[in-house]
Amino acid sequence: MLDIKLIRGNPDYIREKLKLRGEDDKIILRIFDIDKRRREIIKKDESLKELRNKVSDEIAVMKKNKENADEKITEMRKVHAKIKELDDELRKLDVMIDGELKFLPNNPKDDVPVGKTEDDNVEVKVWGEKKNFDFKVLDHLELGKKLDILDFDIGTKITGSGFPFYKGKGAILERALLNYMLDTHIKNKYIEVIPPVIVNSISMETAEKIPKFADDMYHIERDDMYAIPTAEVPLVNIHRDEILKPESLPIKYCAFTNCFRREAGSYGKETKGFLRVHQFNKVELVNFCKPENSYDELERMLIDACNILEKLNIHYRIIELCTGDLGFSASKCYDIEVWSYAEKKWLEASSISNFTDFQSRRGKIRYKKTLESGKTKPEFVHILNGSGLATSRLIVSLLETYQTEDGHIVVPEVLRDYTNFDLI
């Protein structure tokens, strides 16, 4: 969530940022209005409470002296009623303003390229080159079926469409990939964790996934819990309601989890095989850091993720998302896309974002900052997250990239210690 004080003090600035995202800026006017009413009520309410506290103390003294305080007590009954009235009104306004804030996105950083759609995203870097195959390339479904390593029909039978099923060397390759990624991140000082994949609604709210994206989540109604769409959710919540020590920052976590997404409304769009699934595997990176370092940390995380692909020798590119394509919570975001030879297009395999203090404000995740005066004051940390990486799209690119003319897959060098075979 954004800081209400920022909106109060710079409404036009926020409106500009909203327009850059292509969003309606009327929400700011509404928030501004509610906030104004809210503060008027607070003023009245608090001055009455001050009176109540004062007179209550007086009554205490009078009672101690065995004096009669009936008159004051009668008077305070009226004050009590009025306070209750104002409290109720205030609560309504609080709910209203929070309801608006929950749908207000983070501000794009000033240097984020301005644009409307993904067509306006900026290609930052292309790594490697496209291979020249002198035979007809097979897509990942054909390869998976031929080699009996992927079977979407079984997944459909067990659960439904979009639930992949890995088999034999396919399962081993997947496991190798995940282990290889985790081991690499650990070397880069990420702390590995295995978090719950079902979380409560507070965790979802802190991660700013609900209410905005509630429709895309698997929800267990009976317990009001959610299957995570990304490990970012549990990881971000590790330090909820904490004030961290400044010397502990940055704190970096990595985790492998299954991820679950309903992908509501996207049927018919890239539904083939692994291109869009309801359950997939991902190694996620989350970084808690001081605000002044967050954009440097973003670049580091980008490198950490890219390194994985380079060691795997996968042709990839980095794009920077434009203001119109930027995610709800992000102030700046890079996507890493891998090349699919069968689809003849780039596939998103990772998204690395600086969410600044957007989640930390909602989850009260702070650190003790030392001011110039030497005093300390809690300040919201910046939180970054990135996939490092999701295997679903990566496996598409990997299988296609490493296929041989006779329909086999050469295991990439760095994975062979994990797979114990070099050909599928």
Added chain:
RNA sequence: GGAAGGGUGGGUGAGCGGCUGAAACCAACGGUUUGCUAAACCGUCAAGUCUUGUAAAGAGGCUUCGAGAGUUCGAAUCUCUCCCCUUCCGCCA
């Protein structure tokens, strides 16, 4: 799932209607002492929010003792509901 006990500041933990935003201890930070370290001693040490306001600052009010509702002039303290934790029993990987 059944039974009992409990949720207080960074931690341990007292308080059980007004003198408690909260004792005491520990940790942390600053200082004195010291050749250095340690020890000892002194001091500081919750967050949020509103108003006012400064070059930085500051001043004042309000709120917060798991969450919510209630009783009361006044609630950490009494009542109700919910959530969570611990222990024991049952079931089970």
